[in-house]
Amino acid sequence: MNELKDRSVFVEASEVPKGPIIFVMVLGAFVAILNQTLLNVALPVMIVDMEMSANAAQSLTTIFMLVNGILIPITAFLMEKFTTRHLFLTAMSLFALGTLICGISFSFPTLLMGRVVQAAGAGIMMPLLMNVILSLFPIEKRGSAMGYIGLAMMFAPAIGPTLSGFIVQSYSWRVLFFIVLPITVIDIILAYFLLRNVTKVSKPKVDYKSIVLSTFAFGGLLYGFSSAGEKGWTSIEVLLPLIAGAGIMFFFVSRQLRLKTPMLEFRVFKYNMFTLTTIINVVVTMSMFAAMILIPIYLQNIRGFSPLESGLLLLPGAIISAFMSPITGKLFDRIGARPLALIGLGITALTTFLFANLTDETGYYFMMFGYSLRMVGISMIMMPIMTAGLNQLPRRLYAHGTAMANTLRQMSGSIGTAFLVTVMSSQTAKHVADFMPASGTPSELQLISIENLASIQGINDSFMVATVFAVLGFILSFFIKRTAPVEEDQEYNQQMATKSSSKRQVNQNVNPSHSK
Known part of the structure; x- marks a missing residue:
C-alpha cells in the first residue's frame, strides 16, 4: 500500500x-x-x-x-x-x-x-x-x-x-x-x-557515439529536406546536409545493429506489420501535407484571402477530424485497421484528386466542404494504422517502436513538404512558359494573369502527385492484418536467463572453490 x-x-x-x-x-x-x-x-x-x-x-x-x-x-x-x-x-x-x-x-x-x-x-x-x-x-x-x-x-x-x-x-x-x-x-x-x-x-548505458551520430544524421537529413522546397534540390545548402546526413546515417544504423543494447533498435522492422504500417504512414503523411501547405498558398497568394479567412476555411475539417479520432479509435478495437484504412484512404484519394482541379473561380465553401471531407478520411487513417503496427511488437520494443514511428513521421513530413513545393514551383515555371503568347510582349496585367493561372496549375499538379501517394497507401492497406504482440518477451527473458546461467557455470568451472 x-x-x-x-x-x-x-x-x-x-x-x-x-x-x-x-x-x-x-x-x-x-x-x-x-x-x-x-x-x-x-x-x-x-x-x-x-x-x-x-x-x-x-x-x-x-x-x-x-x-x-x-x-x-x-x-x-x-x-x-x-x-x-x-x-x-x-x-x-x-x-x-x-x-x-x-x-x-x-x-x-x-x-x-x-x-x-x-x-x-x-x-x-x-x-x-x-x-x-x-x-x-x-x-x-x-x-x-x-x-x-x-x-x-x-x-x-x-x-x-x-x-x-x-x-x-x-x-x-x-x-x-x-x-x-x-x-x-x-x-x-x-x-x-x-x-x-x-x-x-x-537503465541502459549512455552510448555517446550513437547520440552524436544520430544528431548529425537526422539533423542533416531534416535540414536538407526542409530547405529543398525553398532553395532547390541542386543548392549546395541542400545537397551538402543531405549527403552528409545520409553518410552518417549509414554508420549510425550499422552501429545500432552491432550493439547488444542499441540506442534506437532498427530490428523493429523485422516485424512485417510494423514495417507495412510505417510505410503507409510515411506515404499518408506526405499526402496529408499537400492540403496543409498548398491550400493556404492558393487562398492567400492567388485568391487574395486573409490569413484569418484561410484559417477559417480549414477550421471545420480539422475540428471534425479531431472529434472523429476517438470514434475511429473505438471502431479500430472492434473491426481492426484494414476497413478503416481502406475507407479513409479511399476518401483521402478522391478528395485530394478533387483539389487537383482548382481554378481561379473555385468556391470558398466548396473548398471548405472538400477539405472537411478529406479530414474525415485522414482521421480514419493515422492513429489506427500506427496502432496496428505497434500492436505486433513485444513489450521490450515499445519504446523503440514509438520512437521509430514518430521519427519517420517527422522525416516524411519534411520530405513531403519539400517534394510537393518543388513540384509546384517547377510546374508553375513550366506553365508560365506554356501560357506566354507566341509573339509580342504581354502587358503587366496579362503577365499577372498568366502567373496566377500558372501557379494554380502548379498547385493542381502538386495535388495530383499527392493523389498518387494516397492511392499507393490505399493499395498497401489491403495487406494490413490484425496482429497480436509477438510472444517474444518470454523467449527473450528465457534467453537472458540461459545466458546468465551459462556465465555462472563458466565462473564455477574456472573457480570451483568459489562455488563452495
Missing part, C-alpha cells in the same frame, strides 16, 4: 487509474502542437516587430523542427533510462521554460534560444505518450486510447491558425506564448500529483 502512495516507483497497469494519466499526457502533447501552429501564422507580424529578416523568422520554425527531429530518435533510450514521471516532468518543464523565454524575449537570439528549449521538451512528449498507452492498455483497448492522441494531434492544428490570426490582428504576438504558458504550468502541477511510473526502466 505504501508503494502505491509512492509515485516514484513502477506500478503495473492494472493497479493505476488510467484516465488521469492519459489526460495529463494528452494535455501536454496538445499544448506542444498548439504552440507550433500558433507561431506559423504570427511570423509576418514578428518580422516587423522584431526587425528581423524573413530567413531569420523562418529559422524559428526550422530550428524547432530540427531539435524536435533530432531528439525523437533518442527518446527510446530516454524512456528506458528514466521513469515516466521524471521524463514527462522534465520535458514539460523545459517546454514551459522555453515558452517563457520566447514570451519575454526582445531580441532574435533570445527568441531562437527559447525555441530550442521548447523543442527539447516537445520532442519527448509524443513518443512517451504512445509508449505509456502501449504499456497501460491491453491490445483490445488500445485503439480507443490512441484515438485521444489523435484528438490532440488534430484539434490543436484546428484552432491554432484561426486563434493566432485573431490574436495577431488585435494584440501582441507575445500573447500567443502567454496563452500556452499557464496551460503548461497547470499540466506540470497535475502531472506531479497524478502521473505514475507505468513504463519499465532498464
